[in-house]
Amino acid sequence: MPKWLRKSLLLVVTVATFGLVTPQGLLTDSPNEDKHSKRDAYETNPSNSEEYFETEDVSERDKFINEMVRVAEEQSFVKFGTRIKPVIQDEFREFILPSMEKAIAEVALQYPDEELSQLIVSEVPSGGVSERIFHIMDNQTNQDVIRFHVRRDHPPQEEYMFNFHYHTSHDQFQAHHHLGIINWDKNTPPKWMT
Template identity: 40%
Template sequence: MLRMEVNMLSGFIKKFLAALVAVVTFGVITPSHEIWNSVFEIEENQFTETHAEERVLDIGRLIDEAREQSDVKFGSKIQPRIQQRYEAEIFPFYKQKIEEYATASSAISHKPSGDYGEKIFHLYDQDTNADILRAHVRVEKRPLEGYYFTFHYHTHDDQFAKHQDIGEIYWSKNTPPKWLS
């Protein structure tokens, strides 16, 4: 009962806040603006009521969600061309790191970055909302060679400072499409 009331109140607050910002910014930031996706995702994570003693580590679910976010990131233009190599050469490393770092309170982030942003998915702690592992890909242009997708990850062990390289997949000499396209 309390959870339903909190969810109703949360929904009302979200709508009110979005409308207020739209009015104050003279419509520059509308309720459908991209900024609200990240704001509301954080709020929803904070209102989630799950008890640590009821959680069970489900590595298979985390790996499936990570694979799904990879597909979303690559989109329908990039995914068909790199999927086979990604599954064989790159994703096993991400899988290994998820298995290494995941706990019962871990979750996989949704909404990988678009355009030319690096984020594929993050493994984070649901209780603290702190990232544990960040899986990224970067587009790299090499003179006379063309474009490569270079895959790497960061961990909380060094405050995400060091790139841990995994591998790369060649695209072509033509500029690749933006992520999520």
């Protein structure tokens, strides 16, 4: 039986039975092979499996992305301070943070897995009315790769809003890449980090 068909059948049976039944006959290459020898070899040395390497590669990238998203949330909440954070934190988590995660994932795809450890958060948030939340930089070259900012906008006759965006090194940080907007209200928001 072709290997792909065997794996497909194994997956279907396992999913259909919620993992309670795994047909052992589908795990072996041929009917004459010892049923336990292959399974025991895998259990003692999981690196024999091709899937093991694929998941490890993906998991290293995922670990990097998850860590950067954690730092993004942490740095953003530091920037918001104790007066702005309680008002906008839920909207930030629901709308802005997933967009930040996508931008971070795009950056991560531009680097080989072994170079991801060179990317670090370069800045602490800035207070007052400045825009900087944090930057991700290449520690080896000391150059920023991506910059996450939030701008306070106040269009005439409208309420204040926080415009979240990022800049990339691909265009020398000129273009604004939109992440989202969170409305404040008609009153002037407090300064960042207050």
